[in-house]
Amino acid sequence: MTISFKSLGLSDVRVEHLEAMGFSEPTEIQTQAIPQLLAGRDVVGQSQTGTGKTAAYSLPILEQIDLQGSEVQALILTPTRELAQQVAQAIEDFWVNRKLRVLTVCGGQSIERQIRSLRRGVHIVVGTPGRVIDLLDRNELNLDQLQWVVLDEADEMLSMGFIDDVKKILRTTPEQRKTCCFSATMPGAIRELVQQFLKSPVTVTVSQPKAAPTRIEQKIYMVPRSWTKIKALLPILEMEDPESGIIFVRTKRSAAEITSKLQDAGHSVDEYHGDLSQNQRERLVQRFRSGQVRLVVATDIAARGLDVEDLSHVINYDLPDNTETYIHRIGRTGRAGKTGTAISLIQPMDRYLLRRIERRVRQTLAVDKIPSRSDVEAHRLSKLQSKVQETLAGERMASFLSTVKELSAEYDPQAIAAAALQMVYDQSCPNWLKSDWDVPNIDPNKPIKRSQLRKLGKQNSEDSSDSLPKKSAVPNKAR
Template sequence: MSFDSQDEALLAAPAATTPTGPSFDSLGVAPEILKAITHAGYPTPTDVQALAVPAALTGRDLQVSAKTGSGKTAAFVWPALQRILDARNDPAKKRAKGGPSGPRILVLAPTRELAQQVSRAFVVYGGGVQGLRIAHVVGGVPYHAQLKALRGPLDVLIATPGRLLDLMNSGSAIMSQVEMLVLDEADRMLDMGFIDDITTIAQALPQERQTLMFSATFAGTVGKLASDLTRDPQRINVASHTDTHAQIEQRLHWADSLHHKHALLEQLLADRDVDQAVVFTSTQRDADALAWKLGEIGHSVAALHGGMPQGRRNRVLQDLRHRQLRVLVATDVASRGIDVPTITHVINYGLPMKAEDYVHRIGRTGRAGRTGLAITLAERRDVGMIRRIERFTTQRITASVVAGLEPKMPAPSDTKPSSERSFGKPAGKSFGAPRKPGFGGPGKSRGGPREFGAGKPSGPRRGGFER
């Protein structure tokens, strides 16, 4: 199991260096945790784990930057579990019956999916911790179940900032017992407008807590927040966004038109090397429409985006993990928080709004030591974003062609398709094939005339979800 964070260098004090040949025994965590780690299948600690875990166990505040897929979730889960075990063995920290309740560990995450992923990590690694109580509170879920979970002593609370602040304001969430605050993907939370919520929550916590911050960057606003929330922090930089992502092959296909892009997508998904794929769109509406159309031509597919009820989103993710889905069509809500090792392909059908989101998207593949393929489908109007992505990653994305679907228009002047690189052979049917109208082509689909982007909301076509 691996968990992720975006990658960018800290623009501050010199970072710690990675130790050589660390072992789990050297991290300093209890046997109960070591047993769970071994059972989870890690051979050796990752770089961020080897650096951050011993530092966190000293009680110091941390500011940590690590690349996607680096195992950073475990890097704060293990020290958090150790703190819980230590508190249980400390008579001074034992809670009196009927006394103040509330979590010892508070983890703030930007999205529901990431909060649920962190919750699963605590369950996996905390399997040997007797009576461990974990709860997560997120938006889009009825309050009743969350209020019930907050009653009584609680070891770990994972929350999105907005929902937690609502519960604090109503007196339902008690924060007076927090000993460790973790901010996961702090930069993302600030991008989503949570800075005031985070500041308000932090002010309600005990001043003597330990604070661990994980972020893509500690420059600008996130650096100011880190300065306000941490005391004499140790800064750990494992990798930057300029990493080559050697386990992920990146390709770029130029499309002449939307019709051509449809045909490229169908051909790519028809390849037998695709085990499971995530196809990213720019909008919720496009995600629904594209999932519906892919389902119409026989793919086991579902959409995932922030406009869906949380229960349905949970079922979609569960089906993806259980391999009942081959294709997930998602907006950037899924670019963080999905850890499914069998995802072999990421296809950027719609480009991200920000260059750094590209790094998160492609990080959905090539996980847990596997290789992956990230493909971007771009029209000429997208050239500006392609260049921004390449400048951000300091890498050129190799331009490629699909045999039989080569673009007729020349590529932008500073990028030429690779004549020696192609992807498969023409499929028997195509989004652009005249005999199969309805997906970018003339005529009607089986659902009647439809304009792309206006398709009806979709559910998985094969997998048993409601439409």
């Protein structure tokens, strides 16, 4: 018997919305966790990201949120800013009622803007421990009406030194709240936290997905600090010339921006996200399958509806925060015994994520240098030579021989041919290639400082935009 979202207890409206997004059957973690959370039980989930755990906890919460109020009813803690943004984006895609207000609170963003949003009223807060504590200390984040707390990737928060912050936050929440804790592993400190703050939790466990298929060629490109990722992606696409591919990004906004820039550069590309109507989604999928669109820019959630065979490339424009999402993404290519290519753009601060991916796939992934201007030009000239050879074998060439004969009276035939090739090359040359650019040398093996790794996840109240004075600290509430 096939399990459906409807059988798990979700509403008809929610189920219809999920089906429109391309979600037909729940994953194992969703099948186990959703009914328990709908029943009001605390849950401990041992599951890697990529198994659908975001939907496992967010769908039950969305079913029970009271939109009539303006208080914070759910708090989701994540170890990094990137994961917080990804979770908030997923919740946006899952919601049906546009009155729902979700706020991401983390470092690297204006705390003043976050405070203004809180004062207007927010239903769900997704954030990193450091910024949440900062807002609590300022008396700007009120958790008196909180009903749900989610600890997402608890073991990562432990490894990055946030476990005391998490405990401090939990002590400020109402005792009657419902709590769920998701963690890929269960070290002693996490088990202790569960015992201290969760009430008779139900434990659900999901087996780890298989490793990445060996038929997929994985390529890693290091993007210099002074470069934007789109600047790095353009020469890579020129060299790869993908027949069809999905470019994965974190947010719908990024999808729109990258799609626009790639279209300006002459690529056949479109965006796929949760704001598209069902008819728009179906038309795009059909155009993608028929080859009218070669590249689609999408988030992980939206890409669920892109079930397309024979993908030649998967491109991680934004490297995922975890290994399972990486494996799930690249597994979309290289299917049915065919080969595929997975490309990931990383920046120096992403190297710790790369090391985790290497351990998970049990292989070392060499970091390639972004193709230089001379590399791209040589590649384009090679393609042009192939086209000339094809034309020489055709029949239409004869109509141009008289022109060549006339020019030969004044110019050398080789010079005439070179001039013609130059005209064709210049007309087809994209604007980005005409500009001056050089690829700086980067040492991909330069050690990562521990302080840098901690800063990546924390990034709390130290950014310069945090100019509001702090109010008195929030008194702790004992459980």
